[in-house]
Amino acid sequence: MNKVYKVLATASILAMAAVPVAANAQDVPSGSAPENKQLIQNQVKVVPGTMGQITNFVNDNTGKFITVTGRGLAPTDQNQIILSITKDTKIVDAKGKPVALKTIVDEKKVVKAFYNPNITKSLPARGAALTLVVQDQSFTAIDGAVSEVREGGILVKGTDIYNKYEDTILLHFADKATILDQNGKAITADSIKKGMSVRAFYGPAVAESLPPQSTTNYVIVNTDNEANGPETGQELTAGTEGIITDTADGKITVIGKAMEKGGVNHVILTVDDKTQIVDEDGKALTKDALKTAVHVDVTYSGIMTMIYPAQTHADKIVVKKAESVKIEGTVKASDRTSKDQVYVSVGSDDSAANDVILNITKDTQIIPTVGGETALRAGTKIVAFHSPIMTLSLPGITNAEVVIVTSDDNAIKPR
Structure with a gap:
């Protein structure tokens, strides 16, 4: 195993002190609680939080962002989230003592x-960091099968969620271990x-x-499944129903909806000789069938890189007959649109002959820029994939299936 372990006597393993990683949903940043303890019950504010390690750090002209991977402090909180770091x-x-962000990243401290x-409703979700509280103790985690x-x-048997190495470990439950099912129920x-x-x-x-x-002392269990072949340590197959939005260097980008058995809405997949490519009738196809705007059902391992978008290997790709229409342009203010529509x-030219009004429905997948919002304001530059069915009006009206925000630098700010 590619790890350096702190050696403990095996005979004393059952007596090891557990690291308290369970957290109450009422956890708030240090220093935010009122001094009068009698008023805490009435004045405490529930703040969502994620406890884990920083698995990705971006600091460029778009801003400063971290990805925290671990578990939600409450069942409704995020297990992984991308957070913008502001002043x-x-x-x-x-x-309450200040800590340098670089120290947290370099030393892989838990926060x-x-x-x-x-x-945002993206996967992973994105938001703005209020407070990072560095923990005194560290931990790691495994995704796998019992x-x-x-x-x-x-x-x-499974994979370490932080270093991605395959792992096998015998875990003893602490006296007050928190054990939750996939719905957050104890x-x-x-x-x-x-x-x-x-x-x-x-x-x-x-x-x-x-x-x-x-x-x-903290385990999340999927009680609905018993993984096929648990001895292999492989996770259940995940998948995405969506549209190929890009093809390059032996990889495809698919954006859509996660399948019921698991998956993400935005994934980059490596396609090789081990990938099964078929049509809806099961007939074998070649890689040439994987074109931008084509609808596909893709399945892949649930083990993937902890970056956004997620990346992994495509196990099977079902190419559908349906295709979308790809457009690029800029959202404009218009009196021709109504609620849940964008012009x-x-x-991004002066001609209105090929302009389009997009209906933004509950099924539309909007992929914002890193740290950005899903709001499509005037001035936002986008790449969109829409239904080929369009009204005969000018401009035509159609349903947006996927909208990718490429820049919101010139977007009109809300008042």
Whole structure:
């Protein structure tokens, strides 16, 4: 295993002190609670938060952003989120002392990231960081399948969510371990069965035994599945129903809807000789069938890179007969549009002959710029894929299926 473990006596593993990673939904940044403890119940404000490591850091002309990967502090909070770091973001340790962001990233410290509740509906969600609280203790986590259930613990085979190495570890439940199902409902350890997929947090101490052992006090279990072939340590197959929005260097970008069994709405997939490509009738196709604007159903491993958009290998691609129409242009203010419609100057020119009005429906996937918003204001530059069915009016009106914001630098700011 590609890890450096802190050695503990195997005989004492059951007595290891668990790192308290469970958090109440009422957790708030340090220093925000009122001094009068009797008023806490009435004055405390629920702030969403994610606890984990920073798995991606961007600092360029678009701004400063971090991706926090771990688990939500409450069942409704995000397990992974992209957060913008602004001059108003507080970065402190548990005692309120300022900490350099570079130190957190370089030393892979665990943080509780609190953010504005106004986040995007993208995957991962995006928002603005309010406070980062650096934790005194660290932990890691594994995504995988339960290959064996033992008294007081489980043997898990899978992948470390931070370094992406394949891993096998025997996890012992702490006395007050939090065990949740996929819906955030508390369950007991005896509800966990062989083959179920889990995300389990453990450490920092790990016994250098065979297999390695540690204590976990936070486990998320998918009780609806028993993974096929749990001995392989592979996760359930995930997928996306969507549109190919780009093809380059042996890869395709697909944007759409995650399938019920799991997946993301925006994914970059490597296509190679191991990828099965077929039409809707199951007939084999070549890579030439994978063109921009074509509708596809793609399936892939749930194990993917922790960047946005996610990247992984395409296991199977079903090419559909349907195709969309691709346009590029700028959103313009217009008295011809109504609620949930945007006027697009196609080509961003002065000609109105090829302009389009897009209906933005509940099924429209809007991909904002990093740290941006999904609001399509006048001045926003976009690439859009829309239905080939269009009204005969001028401009034509049609349903937007995917809208990718390429720039919102000139977008009109809300008053």
